[in-house]
Amino acid sequence: MYRASISMNVSMTNAPELIVMLTYNDFTVMNAAEIFEVCKNSKAKYWGLKEHPLSREELISLFARMKECGKTTFLEVVSYTEEEGLEGAKIAVECGCDILMGTTYFDSIHSLCKQHNLRYMPFVGRVEGRPSVLGGEIDDMVAEAKRYLDKGVYGIDLLGYRYTGDYNKLHQAFKANIDAPVCMAGSIDSYERLGEIKEIAPWAFTIGSAFFDHKFGDSIAEQIDAVCDFM
Numbered sequence: 001m002y003r004a005s006i007s008m009n010v011s012m013t014n015a016p017e018l019i020v021m022l023t024y025n026d027f028t029v030m031n032a033a034e035i036f037e038v039c040k041n042s043k044a045k046y047w048g049l050k051e052h053p054l055s056r057e058e059l060i061s062l063f064a065r066m067k068e069c070g071k072t073t074f075l076e077v078v079s080y081t082e083e084e085g086l087e088g089a090k091i092a093v094e095c096g097c098d099i100l101m102g103t104t105y106f107d108s109i110h111s112l113c114k115q116h117n118l119r120y121m122p123f124v125g126r127v128e129g130r131p132s133v134l135g136g137e138i139d140d141m142v143a144e145a146k147r148y149l150d151k152g153v154y155g156i157d158l159l160g161y162r163y164t165g166d167y168n169k170l171h172q173a174f175k176a177n178i179d180a181p182v183c184m185a186g187s188i189d190s191y192e193r194l195g196e197i198k199e200i201a202p203w204a205f206t207i208g209s210a211f212f213d214h215k216f217g218d219s220i221a222e223q224i225d226a227v228c229d230f231m
Contacts, residue, residue: 016201016203018204018205018206018207018227019183023209033058042224044224046071063097076102077091077101084103089103093116093118098119100118101122123156123157124141142174154180160174171200183204183206184197184204186206189213198231
């Protein structure tokens with residue numbers, strides 16, 4: 001199972017935690033602050049944004065508001081070079097985020113995260129494009145995840161449903177071999193997939209675009225609560 005001790009306001013439950021991403025096609029929506037205000041009293045405790053296209057000032061302000069409302073916060077960086085990843089990590093530090101997700105792993109990014117007590121959950125595999133797509137061999141991704149965990153990262157950001165191969169085999173391989181927080185990120189857009197998530201029991205999962213496409217109901221707040229109740 002994806003299980004490890006959790007500290008710094010992040011608690012484990014038997015059910016995977018929903019991370020509400022105020023994003024569409026891997027970009028933060030421009031009215032994210034307004035949507036958060038409407039949905040802040042929903043059942044979701046975990047909230048995230050992408051690094052583009054809001055200004056740094058807008059990101060800082062919105063993350064501060066989320067923290068004020070008692071939320072655990074995530075910045076997912078959909079960039080793959082060391083320079084872009086470092087810039088994303090610096091944004092996460094400035095915003096006071098709890099967890100940095102995404103980026104290609106680099107020691108320099110991890111070092112910056114450690115300096116600022118920012119938990120780091122990098123991608124594994126060959127991640128390309130935006131919206132991101134995951135390629136690579138399953139055994140290689142498991143080994144890669146173990147290397148990063150041995151280096152001390154907090155967990156892994158796994159683009160399971162974006163995988164170009166057999167995502168069921170990928171999910172099962174991580175369930176069997178990775179004893180650390182894993183976030184299943186991307187393309188969770190149906191109750192069928194939510195049922196699969198319940199079965200494999202990762203630490204957390206993200207939903208962004210599917211809420212804006214009304215895959216789980218009408219208003220975003222109603223959909224968030226429906227997903228939380230289902231899980």
